[in-house]
Amino acid sequence: MAQVTWTITGRLTVEENEVNGSGQPMTRPLTNVEVEVSASNFGAYASWGTVRTDSDGYFTLRETKDQSKRKIKVKVRFTDSELEINTGALANVGDFLSPAIEVFEHANEVEGPSINIGTRCFKAGAGGELGDRDNRRRAIAWYVCKKLINTFQATDPYFDFKDKVKIIYPANVVSGLCYANALTRSVYMHTTNSKDLWDVQVLIHEFMHLWNYDHNSGTANWFGAVFCPPDLSTHSQAERRPIAFHEGFAEFAAWELLHEVWGDEPDSKRTRQLPYTRYALVHDLYLDTVDEVEQNDKGVYRALCLLVGRAIYARRFGTKNTRLDSNPYPEKVETSGFDCPENPKLTIWDVLKVFQANPAKGYSTEWQVGNNDYGVRRFFDRAAGVLDKLDEATKDLLLSLIDPNSVEEPQSRCQELSWQIGGTQPIDAGQLTSVKKPLTR
Numbered sequence: 385m386a387q388v389t390w391t392i393t394g395r396l397t398v399e400e401n402e403v404n405g406s407g408q409p410m411t412r413p414l415t416n417v418e419v420e421v422s423a424s425n426f427g428a429y430a431s432w433g434t435v436r437t438d439s440d441g442y443f444t445l446r447e448t449k450d451q452s453k454r455k456i457k458v459k460v461r462f463t464d465s466e467l468e469i470n471t472g473a474l475a476n477v478g479d480f481l482s483p484a485i486e487v488f489e490h491a492n493e494v495e496g497p498s499i500n501i502g503t504r505c506f507k508a509g510a511g512g513e514l515g516d517r518d519n520r521r522r523a524i525a526w527y528v529c530k531k532l533i534n535t536f537q538a539t540d541p542y543f544d545f546k547d548k549v550k551i552i553y554p555a556n557v558v559s560g561l562c563y564a565n566a567l568t569r570s571v572y573m574h575t576t577n578s579k580d581l582w583d584v585q586v587l588i589h590e591f592m593h594l595w596n597y598d599h600n601s602g603t604a605n606w607f608g609a610v611f612c613p614p615d616l617s618t619h620s621q622a623e624r625r626p627i628a629f630h631e632g633f634a635e636f637a638a639w640e641l642l643h644e645v646w647g648d649e650p651d652s653k654r655t656r657q658l659p660y661t662r663y664a665l666v667h668d669l670y671l672d673t674v675d676e677v678e679q680n681d682k683g684v685y686r687a688l689c690l691l692v693g694r695a696i697y698a699r700r701f702g703t704k705n706t707r708l709d710s711n712p713y714p715e716k717v718e719t720s721g722f723d724c725p726e727n728p729k730l731t732i733w734d735v736l737k738v739f740q741a742n743p744a745k746g747y748s749t750e751w752q753v754g755n756n757d758y759g760v761r762r763f764f765d766r767a768a769g770v771l772d773k774l775d776e777a778t779k780d781l782l783l784s785l786i787d788p789n790s791v792e793e794p795q796s797r798c799q800e801l802s803w804q805i806g807g808t809q810p811i812d813a814g815q816l817t818s819v820k821k822p823l824t825r
């Protein structure tokens with residue numbers, strides 16, 4: 385029989401309502417997934433090989449065969465050279481093959497040679513394996529991590545991972561917690577019938593632990609794994625400084641990346657997380673000194689939020705003894721009529737850049753995540769050292785704002801504008817009108 389070129393086309397997407405927090409369904413293309421096409425005529429299926437989806441989820445596979453009617457079956461695996469979504473077994477280590485998920489099969493033989501299977505979407509209510517909850521979550525994990533990896537690569541080559549990373553879902557972890565393992569380069573998302581810890585923010589938190597393992601110096605054999613409760617409350621109050629930094633950074637980076645990458649979507653709830661007042665540091669987090677702030681997950685997390693804060697000079701942080709109405713967040717103050725220094729407006733990308741060695745500016749190694757001398761104050765110093773946008777005076781102000789025992793307000797660096805020549809003078813925060821309303825998050 386004459387040979388012809390069969391062409392199998394289609395598109396792969398996932399519909400989800402979790403990533404931007406709006407609860408609204410969003411359809412996401414599944415990029416660079418492995419698509420295997422098989423065909424049968426009156427017999428067993430034979431593979432026609434694999435192709436990958438493009439950046440919009442489309443794929444095309446061509447195969448030279450005769451024109452007999454055939455059934456086509458299409459399976460996908462979430463794996464490539466950078467990322468793999470594996471199914472977990474009852475183990476914390478080891479390698480599990482990424483499952484092949486069937487997304488299409490003809491009921492009867494059809495005429496070729498051009499077959500378009502349309503858009504196959506992982507979503508709730510979809511038939512077969514497309515609608516399965518665990519497959520949908522695997523597709524979401526693929527979409528989210530692939531989007532982050534691609535964004536890292538496009539933003540700065542330094543941000544890229546050094547090797548392939550894996551997401552194990554559902555994992556049944558002995559501790560009953562999600563965690564990231566530097567040795568297997570895997571994130572374990574604990575999910576069992578009795579305890580479901582699936583959450584996109586937790587996924588990115590763990591993923592950023594792996595990023596941190598790849599972007600640090602001299603700590604190849606430090607603690608290989610960090611167990612992460614979904615809220616950080618079960619961590620001990622005072623930890624080793626590097627663990628607190630590692631945890632606080634992962635938590636900060638997860639929220640900040642959600643904001644940076646998905647914050648502009650319609651109805652997105654992924655706003656920037658805010659720093660805490662001094663009162664909240666002491667009375668909500670029980671951190672009485674800046675040293676304690678530095679040795680606590682949440683203290684580090686809120687300190688890093690300050691580093692990317694937008695309206696520092698329009699916020700009052702208060703004292704450790706005075707609870708502001710906006711607690712735990714700083715209070716908004718009116719700054720019209722005052723000339724304040726420019727906000728550094730750092731982003732998550734600036735923060736990630738601080739990890740990089742910068743010998744020209746005196747930093748010969750990457751950030752030493754596992755070194756007990758490396759806490760969040762040192763990170764602020766290093767940020768001022770390597771980032772042009774952050775000057776020393778602003779950095780010193782930020783350090784005083786994470787010190788529960790300081791009373792300095794950002795407004796002390798503002799000048800009152802005056803119509804009288806030579807009439808500018810420094811002000812104290814008390815001169816500014818407080819707008820007593822809680823900030824939106």
Ligand SMILES: [Zn+2]
Pocket residue numbers: 589590593610611612631634
């Ligand atoms: Zn963690």
